[in-house]
Amino acid sequence: MTSGLVAIVLLAFAALVYAVHKTRRNSISREDAWRPGAFHGAPIAFAEKKFFTAWPFPLVAKVDRALRIGETITIAELKTRRSHRIYSSDVIELSAQKLALEEGAGEFVNPVAYVVTQHPASARRQTHPVRLLSRSELIGLARRRDRILAGLETPRLAPNRGMCRSCAFYSRCQPDKSQG
């Protein structure tokens, strides 16, 4: 190999190492960007992982991100939406994840989780802390759901009609007709 060729190979290798390092650094800083200060650098314990429990009711929940600090797991969920706001359904979803992690994996889970909203066009992110439902509140909701499905209780319309627009049950529910 000529010295010129060696120099080209070395330059190409250096460029590759730099590109890999830069991509990794960018992804780490993007991963850190949404985190509150206390969670910078905290290892990801679970990502996109399903957890199961049969008690206190059958539940499967997929955890988007779970960070570990010491013995405590903190859950975070990324939501792509046009407005940087959170809904009660986010709190219920994350509370179910907490229960599945505690019962299914024996983890201790922080009662405060984080919803990260990302705008679909600008990709701008905002992080919202949410206090999760207690176990008894979650069990109460699950029982109410069972009673509604059994026809023993009447469901209430969603207070925020914006949720109805993306609801899979819209055509069956017809909330605008129900309101008269």
Ligand code: SF4
């Ligand atoms: S369409 Fe009906 S079921 Fe769906 S969110 Fe609205 S009120 Fe709830």
